[in-house]
Amino acid sequence: MSASKTKPIRWGMVGGGRGSQIGYIHHSAALRDSTFELVAGAFDIDPERGRAFGVDLGLDEARSYPEYAAMFAAEAERPDGIEAVSVATPNNTHFAICKAALEHGLHVVCEKPLCFTVSEAQELKALSQARHKIVGVTYGYAGHQMIEQARAMVKNGDLGEIRIVNLQFAHGFHSAPVEDQNPSTRWRVDPTTAGPSYVLGDVGTHPLYISEVILPHLTIKRLMCARQSFVKSRAPLEDNAVTLMEYDNGAIATVWSSAVNAGSMHGQKVRIVGEKASIEWWDERPNQLSYEVQGEPARILERGMGYLYPEARIDDRIGGGHPEGLFEAWANLYRRFGFAINKEHGLAPDGIEGLAFPGIDAGLEGVRWVENCVRSADAGGVWVDYL
Amino acid sequence: MSASKTKPIRWGMVGGGRGSQIGYIHHSAALRDSTFELVAGAFDIDPERGRAFGVDLGLDEARSYPEYAAMFAAEAERPDGIEAVSVATPNNTHFAICKAALEHGLHVVCEKPLCFTVSEAQELKALSQARHKIVGVTYGYAGHQMIEQARAMVKNGDLGEIRIVNLQFAHGFHSAPVEDQNPSTRWRVDPTTAGPSYVLGDVGTHPLYISEVILPHLTIKRLMCARQSFVKSRAPLEDNAVTLMEYDNGAIATVWSSAVNAGSMHGQKVRIVGEKASIEWWDERPNQLSYEVQGEPARILERGMGYLYPEARIDDRIGGGHPEGLFEAWANLYRRFGFAINKEHGLAPDGIEGLAFPGIDAGLEGVRWVENCVRSADAGGVWVDYL
Amino acid sequence: MSASKTKPIRWGMVGGGRGSQIGYIHHSAALRDSTFELVAGAFDIDPERGRAFGVDLGLDEARSYPEYAAMFAAEAERPDGIEAVSVATPNNTHFAICKAALEHGLHVVCEKPLCFTVSEAQELKALSQARHKIVGVTYGYAGHQMIEQARAMVKNGDLGEIRIVNLQFAHGFHSAPVEDQNPSTRWRVDPTTAGPSYVLGDVGTHPLYISEVILPHLTIKRLMCARQSFVKSRAPLEDNAVTLMEYDNGAIATVWSSAVNAGSMHGQKVRIVGEKASIEWWDERPNQLSYEVQGEPARILERGMGYLYPEARIDDRIGGGHPEGLFEAWANLYRRFGFAINKEHGLAPDGIEGLAFPGIDAGLEGVRWVENCVRSADAGGVWVDYL
Amino acid sequence: MSASKTKPIRWGMVGGGRGSQIGYIHHSAALRDSTFELVAGAFDIDPERGRAFGVDLGLDEARSYPEYAAMFAAEAERPDGIEAVSVATPNNTHFAICKAALEHGLHVVCEKPLCFTVSEAQELKALSQARHKIVGVTYGYAGHQMIEQARAMVKNGDLGEIRIVNLQFAHGFHSAPVEDQNPSTRWRVDPTTAGPSYVLGDVGTHPLYISEVILPHLTIKRLMCARQSFVKSRAPLEDNAVTLMEYDNGAIATVWSSAVNAGSMHGQKVRIVGEKASIEWWDERPNQLSYEVQGEPARILERGMGYLYPEARIDDRIGGGHPEGLFEAWANLYRRFGFAINKEHGLAPDGIEGLAFPGIDAGLEGVRWVENCVRSADAGGVWVDYL
Ligand SMILES: NC(=O)c1ccc[n+]([C@@H]2O[C@H](COP(=O)([O-])OP(=O)(O)OC[C@H]3O[C@@H](n4cnc5c(N)ncnc54)[C@H](O)[C@@H]3O)[C@@H](O)[C@H]2O)c1
Ligand SMILES: NC(=O)c1ccc[n+]([C@@H]2O[C@H](COP(=O)([O-])OP(=O)(O)OC[C@H]3O[C@@H](n4cnc5c(N)ncnc54)[C@H](O)[C@@H]3O)[C@@H](O)[C@H]2O)c1
Ligand SMILES: NC(=O)c1ccc[n+]([C@@H]2O[C@H](COP(=O)([O-])OP(=O)(O)OC[C@H]3O[C@@H](n4cnc5c(N)ncnc54)[C@H](O)[C@@H]3O)[C@@H](O)[C@H]2O)c1
Ligand SMILES: NC(=O)c1ccc[n+]([C@@H]2O[C@H](COP(=O)([O-])OP(=O)(O)OC[C@H]3O[C@@H](n4cnc5c(N)ncnc54)[C@H](O)[C@@H]3O)[C@@H](O)[C@H]2O)c1
The missing domain is CATH 3.30.360.10 (Dihydrodipicolinate Reductase; domain 2)
Structure with missing residues (x-):
């Protein structure tokens, strides 16, 4: 794998806080190979625990938000605000968070299941198309x-x-x-x-x-x-x-x-x-x-x-013989999300274009x-x- | 496994002739440990090929019959005639052959499927009960x-x-x-x-x-x-x-x-x-x-x-560590068929009584x-x- | 595997009595496919236990001998005496028993190790060549x-x-x-x-x-x-x-x-x-x-x-897919022993001639x-x- | 695994350039979990290729050095200079590079084999003890x-x-x-x-x-x-x-x-x-x-x-069931190297203190x-x- 040449995408997380099952693999995969750069987060249903967790992860305290709506609003105001967000919260919150993210002009990586109903999913799809935003879904094993x-x-x-x-x-x-x-x-x-x-x-x-x-x-x-x-x-x-x-x-x-x-x-x-x-x-x-x-x-x-x-x-x-594990599978997906986003931004994605990409339709x-x-x-x- | 003390059961085969898929394992399993003794057979749809095959297996030429009906009739006349028969022919013949065998007072080991319909199977069951004969079905892996x-x-x-x-x-x-x-x-x-x-x-x-x-x-x-x-x-x-x-x-x-x-x-x-x-x-x-x-x-x-x-x-x-294979599984079943038959004959079956036995109900x-x-x-x- | 056409070889055993580790597989393998026929034995260091065991195996009581020397002597006198013998006793007895067997004109299947020293083995080899007798050694896995x-x-x-x-x-x-x-x-x-x-x-x-x-x-x-x-x-x-x-x-x-x-x-x-x-x-x-x-x-x-x-x-x-186990491996070797013996007797061994055969040199x-x-x-x- | 609370250690690499076998896993493992932060490198025997590679990895061009001696000298002058260096070059260069690194007051992570002779290894050990510097050796599977x-x-x-x-x-x-x-x-x-x-x-x-x-x-x-x-x-x-x-x-x-x-x-x-x-x-x-x-x-x-x-x-x-691979093993080792370094720096390493650590003695x-x-x-x- 060759080193990437594009700048890391400014990225935030919703959910995936301390003790969560799936939070660690999201940032581990996104940061791997510098595809993304973690600059903000609303990691926890408990605002204080979420804030502390973000700081431990190295975030600027101001950008470790108590909840996602605040994050989307504040980041939208910043010139260096997040360009993409991952959603790793319980299922019932996915639809609302994804919708809000897209409405704030963010690319989204959402946990599965994307939402509860096909009509919700279609609404998210329409929104993502209207806004020219990528929606990725973390069917991680596919990586x-x-x-x-x-x-x-x-x-x-x-x-x-x-x-x-x-x-x-x-x-x-x-x-x-x-x-x-x-x-x-x-x-x-x-x-x-x-x-x-x-x-x-x-x-x-x-x-x-x-x-x-x-x-x-x-x-x-x-x-x-x-x-x-x-x-x-x-x-x-x-x-x-x-x-x-x-x-x-x-x-x-x-x-x-x-x-x-x-x-x-x-x-x-x-x-x-x-x-x-x-x-x-x-x-x-x-x-x-x-x-x-x-x-x-x-x-x-x-x-x-x-x-x-x-x-x-x-x-x-x-190379062969050395076992890769689930973290590489996820990192591969996050690279594909990153390339897709960069392509939307007019940057030339290369090499991995044909690889399977769980986008909005997969969700x-x-x-x-x-x-x-x-x-x-x-x-x-x-x-x-x-x- | 201890040596058996009962005399081998006089036994014949229908089908399972030269080149057949499943014939070899039937006699190999039945003869193993001298539970049964092969004394007659009607091995083949082709009478001459069947006869030659029986002779090669060591049978008395006269008891290597051209077809099963002749065998059942002739053996019934002999004081040393067969006591049991195995049926290893294509499915469509099972019912008729089993029925004839039971009617001739034989215990039967039949290939699966026992017959084509539940009502046929019930007829065989009633017959086997009336005649006090064992019907075994070779679900061999269960051994x-x-x-x-x-x-x-x-x-x-x-x-x-x-x-x-x-x-x-x-x-x-x-x-x-x-x-x-x-x-x-x-x-x-x-x-x-x-x-x-x-x-x-x-x-x-x-x-x-x-x-x-x-x-x-x-x-x-x-x-x-x-x-x-x-x-x-x-x-x-x-x-x-x-x-x-x-x-x-x-x-x-x-x-x-x-x-x-x-x-x-x-x-x-x-x-x-x-x-x-x-x-x-x-x-x-x-x-x-x-x-x-x-x-x-x-x-x-x-x-x-x-x-x-x-x-x-x-x-x-x-003992453990030495792999046993399918032949032992079948031999185990044939031992159980043999013990069941001996029990019907008033001989004391010991040791293996509780073991799974695919009888008429399994068929x-x-x-x-x-x-x-x-x-x-x-x-x-x-x-x-x-x- | 096709049915054999030669008559079973008259065969006896030394050792391999009740409770022994390896006795069962010897007669199971030798009798399989009627290559050999068990007609005599001196199965046990304890004469009475050995005799009873032979009878349970279906032997004529007179031919279930108290010890091997008696067996070799008595069988040599019979027109239907054994032609071959297997030795499945502890190692220290192999040399003497094999030597006596060869001297009585018997083909021998001996357990490994054949004997204690190379010079003993060479003595057995010379004897087997002089007498035109086969010595097989049961490296069973090789089958x-x-x-x-x-x-x-x-x-x-x-x-x-x-x-x-x-x-x-x-x-x-x-x-x-x-x-x-x-x-x-x-x-x-x-x-x-x-x-x-x-x-x-x-x-x-x-x-x-x-x-x-x-x-x-x-x-x-x-x-x-x-x-x-x-x-x-x-x-x-x-x-x-x-x-x-x-x-x-x-x-x-x-x-x-x-x-x-x-x-x-x-x-x-x-x-x-x-x-x-x-x-x-x-x-x-x-x-x-x-x-x-x-x-x-x-x-x-x-x-x-x-x-x-x-x-x-x-x-x-x-056929493929059905697991064969150690018993088939041993039976394959015994078939090869049998064919080698039949060949010495001028009978035409066919088919398996080139297959590995653990003879005196292997021992x-x-x-x-x-x-x-x-x-x-x-x-x-x-x-x-x-x- | 909980988020680390210490600041990333400023870190550079020697060797491991584009196309090298083992370079990727070094930085991937060191950067994982932000134990280290890559700020300098002399990645290649070919200065220009090395420089370009460092820039692709996101380094400041000035800190992507043409060769290691220059890097050690220049970084020693900077207040934000590297604290530790990894050596991933062919074996014959390890001794000289490690020695120079230790002499420049750097902690070292060196590839195996550490050097060519026991006396060289002892010299490095003495030097590392005199300078109170950690030497880690990447027996990566042990992680x-x-x-x-x-x-x-x-x-x-x-x-x-x-x-x-x-x-x-x-x-x-x-x-x-x-x-x-x-x-x-x-x-x-x-x-x-x-x-x-x-x-x-x-x-x-x-x-x-x-x-x-x-x-x-x-x-x-x-x-x-x-x-x-x-x-x-x-x-x-x-x-x-x-x-x-x-x-x-x-x-x-x-x-x-x-x-x-x-x-x-x-x-x-x-x-x-x-x-x-x-x-x-x-x-x-x-x-x-x-x-x-x-x-x-x-x-x-x-x-x-x-x-x-x-x-x-x-x-x-x-958690169990999700396969981890070689990258996690290496990242675990790099975490241990990092904690050992932090401990030398008076920071409280916790949790993983007893875990196996391939230090100078392992080398x-x-x-x-x-x-x-x-x-x-x-x-x-x-x-x-x-x-
Ligand atoms: N792709 C996969 O292989 C995979 C594996 C496990 C879980 N998941 C999915 O990931 C999602 C999270 O699952 P989990 O097992 O990590 O759950 P979890 O209960 O372990 O963690 C959920 C996290 O979300 C936080 N959270 C909850 N509501 C929030 C809100 N409104 N704002 C911010 N943070 C909030 C919680 O504080 C917690 O940190 C689920 O949708 C699940 O289906 C996917
Ligand atoms: N238990 C198992 O694991 C197992 C495995 C294979 C086959 N089978 C069953 O065994 C039976 C035979 O299958 P097969 O694969 O050996 O078939 P096959 O076609 O290979 O052999 C059938 C044999 O039966 C003979 N035959 C046919 N009609 C006859 C008749 N009227 N009288 C005498 N002989 C006759 C043929 O000449 C032939 O030798 C089938 O019922 C099959 O379902 C069971
Ligand atoms: N080929 C193989 O895979 C294999 C496996 C196990 C044992 N062996 C060999 O088989 C031989 C026997 O081993 P085992 O584990 O069966 O031993 P064991 O102790 O279990 O049995 C030995 C048998 O020999 C009998 N015996 C002892 N001396 C006798 C004598 N003089 N005359 C007649 N019978 C006598 C005993 O009564 C007993 O029945 C050994 O040489 C051993 O190395 C080979
Ligand atoms: N721990 C492990 O599992 C593992 C696995 C593979 C290799 N290694 C070790 O890693 C080391 C490197 O092996 P590799 O297979 O990656 O070799 P490689 O030949 O693939 O790569 C060597 C790299 O070092 C660079 N290099 C060579 N001399 C240099 C110098 N003087 N300054 C700067 N860069 C220089 C080369 O340009 C190249 O990029 C060896 O010591 C090897 O034993 C360890």
Whole structure:
């Protein structure tokens, strides 16, 4: 990876404060390779804790704001104000914060799920288009280089026509009602803060987005979904769900979303079966991709190697054999967000232009998928046309 | 494993002739440990080829019959005639051959699927009860020792209440229309010889039976099934199918049956998720069982070790560390068939009495499951009550 | 695998009685596929227990002998007397029993180590040649089909010139002084019964023989060995040893032999590194062979598949995907012993002639290797020329 | 991981310029979490290329120096001059650059091997002590959290007395003479630039240092080493080496160092065998540690989990299940370097004080080990007392 030549983008954060699950990886990824520069933040629902956290991160005290509206207003007044903001707060706040950010002329990187409904997502999309602002959504796993390899393989016909897609993100960390002790879990199982689903939106949308990256030519025609609340107090939100989908080309997909897959760590896996070969990827071994041609020995493809497609090598930082992890995947995405923003600003983005970029449409599709799943599940697990 | 003390049971075979897929493992397993003794056979649809094959196997030429009806009749006349017969012919012949065998007073070991319809299976069941004859069905993988371990673990509450059951048997050997060249595949994709399904019955019933062994206390309430013929000429028979099932306790199951999972070898896997822990077993590594307690490191249980439940050690032939394979699994089943037969004969079966035994009910349940899956699939993949 | 056409060879056993570690696999492997037929035995150091065991195995009571000398004498008198005998007793008895067997005109299958010294082995070799009798040695793992694949790959130049050979058989079952309770371990750590070494001979010779099979063109020039008795009461016998070897072509090898590799199951692994590629085999996953060409994705070769070399498919019983285990490996060796014997008898052995066959020279080489290792170790771990 | 409260340390780099193998990870790790701040550099042997690279990294042009001596001199004059420097140049320059840096009052982070001889290393050690400066050495893999877990397990007696240590770093990237095309390889196989060894120093010292971290209580008594130049033009430098070592407690170790292990990726593995249990770690799966208690199922310990020892959780950035990679390992080390420097400066280092820190002694021990190995190898692979 070569050093970037553009100036870092002035950037702020909403949420992701001390003790939050996902805050650290946002700034770690954004600052990596100096794509962004952290200059402001409203990190916490507790203003004082948020302010102190920002100062610890090295922020100017005045720019460690008590809440996001104040930040957007104040920064808009500054000549050196933020150009972009990331939103890493609980789900119920995403829509309002993103909307306010766009209205203040900011590019936005928002956590998934982008919002609660397709119509909200469409409103954000319209706004972003009107304002010529980028909206990125942090489907972070998609930044792994082997996902680009998978995409290139499908595109180049290495698998033949696609037949079967098996997706899962099924961990076990919430097998017991841990929400009683853990606030990061508590809001996830409450519809007012989490939205219409728990695991479908929280974990299922990750491999779903990866499937969109690898299989851009396929369209979901109909799906059915069964969801369960094995910890009963979580109802109506599900802690486990199985979704079946039919694509327009006749391919079939399953998606297993779970937080009660006891003893499993991440459990995010993607298997794509074509008429000639299959590929399989597992996010706990993200540097490998299994490539299985029918009638030949299975091959283990390794990140960083010369035999990969060029798209899969662009983000290489360290060569093959050295394991890269989730932080590099996120940093890759943030680089793509940065390049997209710089392009809007008329700067020449180079090199990584073709790489998968989870923008506003990826955010919208995730919300749409959850909406369809919930509609099916709440009707008793029936097939519904994909709307 | 201690040496057996009972005399070998006089035994014959129908089908499983030279070049057949599954014939070798039948006699290899039956003769292992001298449970059975091969004294007669009607091995082939081609009488002459069958006769020659029997002679090569060491049979008396006169008892290597041109066809099964002749065998049943002639053997019934002999004082040293066969007591039991195994049926390893294409599916469409099972019902007639089993029926004839029972009517001739023989114990039967039949290949799966036992027959085409539940009512046929019930007829065989009634006949076997009336004649006091054993009917065994060769769900061979269930003979692996780690399946007994899994069963004991569930029974002893190591997993807690069961929540999720993931079953699959999804190989890739028939990704292309190999039936054009291969007669063993050809009859499988033709409803007149294969019956109402291809992969559901051919492979899906294997992990289904394993789930019955491990989870005897669960009852399927309803299911839905989507089936596809990715090689179009196979329609109406499917080469891929996904089944969802709901159990009476609220648990959910998925079953993936496939012959077009390109590049996969066997692909038979069973994962059982409980509220406390999960277990996972893979038939290509049959000596291991993954045991994953939420919040603890995953454990790899190994066949033959002292820490297993006693049920899992009864069939140990060689101790831990030495891999046993499919032949031992089948030999274990044939030992159980033998003990069951000896018990009917008033001989004292010892030691292995509690071990899983795929009898007439297992055969019937497999046929019932296929029938329900097909009913759902043919109605468009809708939920159907399990009948 | 096709049915054999020759008559079973009349066969007896010495040792391998009830409760012995290795007795079961000998008769299971010999009887498999009717290569041999068990007609006599002297199974136990305890005459009465041995007699009862033979009867349980179905022997004529008169031919279940109290001790081997009586058996050899009596069988030699019978027109239907045994033609071959297997020896599965503790090490210190092998030489005398094999010698007596050969002198009685019997073919012999002997357990490793064949005897205690090279000069004893040479005496047995001379005797076997003089009498035109086969001596087979049960390096059982070498019967796995993937070992034939490895051999063919080296022969065909797939690896290029060989550079590095890493061998290990390092289990952990004797980490503690279990010999206090376990007679099968007790004799192994006593030089009067075990011979000049424990783990070198007991486990190390297994991968050593496999390396001889795969690399017939390499000759050991010199070696050095360090051995340890971590359980002190085992001294002078070692429970762990590391051997370094130099081959005539400049390649280097390491051999790790251990019974105190705590927590390891078998731990038998063979890695062969050539200038172009490496292969790696692990006896706990015997159906796979890793093939790693430098600069290409690693490939997992699977037993039973069409892409293997023909030599690797001869012994296939069940096709790819179905795991075969140690019992098939042993049965393959016994088939080769049987064919070799039949060939001596003027019968036409077909098909498997080129396959690796651990005969008298393999037995002798194992003894030689141990002798060299011990000579080095006892001189303080110095390099010694390979004699 | 909590946000740091100390100000970033002003930091420069020597070497690690555009296209270098290891430059990127140095600044990526140092800048991570704002432990350091890059303010100067002399990145390249080619002054102009180095200058341009520094500017691309965002440096003030004036502080992107043409060579290190100029940098040390100029920065020493500035009130905001660098406080610390990292050295990522070919081996032959380390001694001179480190010496000059220390003489200019800088803390140093140096690449391994620290220098060519023990006496050079001792000179650097004396200088660093006289100047009260930290010298860190980037044995980067040691920063993985599971290494701390391994260390804590040994310390807490989970393995019992240590018996066997198996170390390897054996990749295959230089199986062919790639140095003809690749300058990063070329200097490695030339003694004037690489020093007295190639793979011993280049890769073998990595797992050696890890063993020192995990087993601080063991002392090497004697060793022997055989080294080979499989690509002949590399002689006298080796591209493969096997080292045997005896510790003062009677334990035995092997170290396999290689660049010609064809088809292997990293191949860095550490296995520690105790009387009760073994642990095994592999740098390509750095988030896992296998823990194998004799007589119990093997356990897979996972990074980030609550059951680990506290030392293994201090550096957790993202929780269990999310894979961390080599960049986090290096960032952890750089944090420790930073805290050590801050401590010298009288600032209170907290939290991570007990964690393994590869300082001047680690650097010296690596050089000493290579010296002993070479002495043994050049004497024909004899045992030498460890000096
Ligand atoms: N992309 C991923 O892989 C991934 C992983 C985890 C979480 N997430 C998403 O990230 C978001 C945050 O999840 P989390 O697990 O970090 O939650 P969390 O509960 O651990 O942390 C939420 C943080 O947001 C702060 N916050 C809440 N409301 C705020 C407000 N109005 N203004 C400013 N700060 C506010 C809280 O103080 C806290 O610091 C969620 O939308 C979640 O779905 C994504
Ligand atoms: N349990 C398992 O794991 C497993 C695996 C494979 C096959 N099977 C089942 O075994 C049965 C046989 O399958 P296969 O793959 O071996 O088929 P195959 O086509 O390879 O062999 C069928 C054999 O039956 C013989 N045959 C056919 N009709 C006959 C008749 N009327 N009388 C005597 N012999 C006759 C044929 O000559 C041939 O030898 C099927 O029901 C199949 O579902 C089970
Ligand atoms: N090839 C392999 O993989 C393998 C594996 C295990 C053992 N072995 C070898 O097999 C041999 C036996 O080992 P084991 O572990 O089965 O030993 P064991 O102690 O478990 O059994 C030895 C058997 O030999 C019988 N015996 C002893 N002396 C006898 C005599 N004079 N006459 C008749 N029977 C006698 C004993 O009664 C007992 O049944 C050893 O040489 C050992 O090295 C080989
Ligand atoms: N810790 C590790 O895991 C690890 C991994 C790889 C390399 N290394 C070590 O890092 C060092 C560098 O190795 P590399 O593979 O990056 O080498 P490289 O040849 O790829 O790069 C060397 C860099 O140093 C620059 N350089 C050379 N002489 C210089 C000088 N006098 N002043 C300034 N810059 C100079 C070169 O221009 C080049 O940018 C070596 O000592 C090597 O052993 C360590």
